[in-house]
Amino acid sequence: MPHDSRILHPALRGRLMSADDAARLILPGDTVGMSGFTGAGYPKAVPAALARHISAAHAAGQPFKVSVWTGASTAPELDGALAAADGVELRLPYQSDPVCRQRINDGRMEYLDIHLSHVAQFAWFGFLGKLDVAVVEVAAILEDGRLVPSTSVGNNKTWLDQADKIILEVNSAVPAGLDGMHDLYYGTQLPPHRKPIPLVRPSDRIGEPYLRCNPDKVIAVVQTDAPDRDTRFAAPDEASRRIAGHILEFFAHEVAKGRLPAELLPLQSGVGNIANAVLAGLGDGPFENLTAFTEVLQDGMLDLLGSGKLAFASATALSLSSQAREAFNADLARYRSRILLRPQEISNHPELVRRLGVIAMNGIIEADLYGNINSTHVMGTQIMNGIGGSGDFARNGFLSIFMTPSTAKGGSISCIVPMTPHVDHTEHDVQVVVTEQGLADLRGLSPKQRARLIIERCAHPDYRPALRDYCQRALAGSPGKHTPHLLEEALSWHVRYLRSGSMAAQA
Incomplete structure (x- = not known):
């Protein structure tokens, strides 16, 4: 595909596969950390493919659900598709999808509603259990395996660090000009050794422009070319x-x-x-x-x-x-x-x-x-x-x-x-x-x-x-x-x- 020039790490280019093949690597009972925050930077292809696999498993009489952690709300092709397939056991921390909401209120999906600032640290503290797979959208993969983030950061830094396995969606619809607009701070520590975060103005840069990623944990790379959800707002009444x-x-x-x-x-x-x-x-x-x-x-x-x-x-x-x-x-x-x-x-x-x-x-x-x-x-x-x-x-x-x-x-x-x-x-x-x-x-x-x-x-x-x-x-x-x-x-x-x-x- 023409946008494989965004995948510069030779070994990771060798792990290119279809969204369906990547989704097959997610197993029943897995906990999956998905990228995405308020309709931005969420994976576009793998969640939809996973929903199809879950539906096929259910049609064959086989149980298949996963737990889904994100940054915040995503989009119909993630939350909506997985909820419609009755494929989500537990969802956290924030959602806005109508199908997902209905499943929660019908008692068919467990939902953990927590402060967004708590999610990453709860994962690091071990409060939420084990993270099996991270599915993260990025704009590009650099030669050394570092990642150019997409239109949201959310909890991606934590998902990449915590997950046993990583699936990357490289989205060519994300403008290359985003490179350098991110500030990834890797200085947070666990109690009791925390130090003050060195930020005193909104404009302060305190971190790095790229996400760190261990290439050995990457089990699949999927190419996409799809925009984020169109977040429409009505004219003020x-x-x-x-x-x-x-x-x-x-x-x-x-x-x-x-x-x-x-x-x-x-x-x-x-x-x-x-x-x-x-x-x-x-x-x-x-x-x-x-x-x-x-x-x-x-x-x-x-x-x-x-x-x-x-x-x-x-x-x-x-x-x-x-x-x-x-x-x-x-x-x-x-x-x-x-x-x-x-x-x-x-x-x-x-x-x-x-x-x-x-x-x-x-x-x-x-x-x-x-x-x-x-x-x-x-x-x-x-x-x-x-x-x-x-x-x-x-x-x-x-x-x-x-x-x-x-x-x-x-x-x-x-x-x-x-x-x-x-x-x-x-x-x-x-x-x-x-x-x-x-x-x-x-x-x-x-x-x-x-x-x-x-x-x-x-x-x-x-x-x-x-x-x-x-x-x-x-x-x-x-x-x-x-x-x-x-x-x-x-x-x-x-x-x-x-x-x-x-x-x-x-x-």
Whole structure:
């Protein structure tokens, strides 16, 4: 094939084979570490071939499942294909595929939802068991066996180190100009011998541009020529624009008060339409010379880099729409000096998040009156995607901002509720809650003060009377007055929705 010039190691060129032949080297019961982070840099061919082999085995009456570890979410040809084949025993740490999600919620797939910064170190600590095979997409293989990473780094460094066997997908669709845009830090150590990570600015290079790989562990090399998933974002709607406006007004207030510098502090932004709306607002706002220390560089952040508003971005993945990817590839030489892609154990490292003073902005499913956040479960029991890296940033950031529309499902669900049936971020890690209705700055407030502010600033007007009534009756009837609750009613809104299809009392 014409792109075998990307495979410069003679012995590894000799291990070229088809995706089907490579997939046959993965055995039932294996634990497989796949590359990929939020639809970027995932293997394109081997997982789909593995799904076909699993389906054939099932048709022949043979059991065949594997456990799958990744960096974060991947794409239909990985998560979706393996889930549809009923081929996944255990999945971690984050997923967003609808087929995968359905299998998890049906109880047909085990799912371990953990903080993204924990995954690599848990693997090194031995908490997760043995890693049999790593399947990693790369842009090229150098003469000495080192690897040019793809559009995401994620946990690839750990998978390559930990796995007994390695399968490499060399993707010629990854632009060769990515060579040198990565920063792979190999200085992390196991307790009790850890040393500080020498990073004090998002732009600091602290590692190497290439992944280390033991060629003796490579059992197959597969060539592909396929782009990443087209990560599309809807144009900001009115609610998203209003949320963005509230956050920008808050930033301006903090700068005026002297609590933030004029260029703000490094930004972290979760993935999604609201996050992109906030980034678009920053593009129109007064702030210059911004920086980012985040997980995912998506369209809105690329626009900020292109406009010059964003001076530098550190991330672990390029999760772009096809249109943004074309713009990135066309101007890659300019972006090379302003973007670094790192392992997620660095991009999400709590020590670095706290040291840099990152401003964390993440979306949620719902918040309760006291500021506890549910970012993962619908109606308390059904997983949506996972906690991802939001906890890595929220607990350690200079500011932790959580944002959501005030209602969902056409107004039948209030995203501000008396009590969340699932908590991912406790009130202790939440400083700001924002909806299109307004912004509640919870810093320095007691629980009852928080409740009043969240109701008046964030709840939808249709639900405010019921929330006020609940608070008043809870204060009167609760045996404890610090965080008043009526336990027999605290989750009644969710029960009402499950029974009637609406949280509104009159339904």
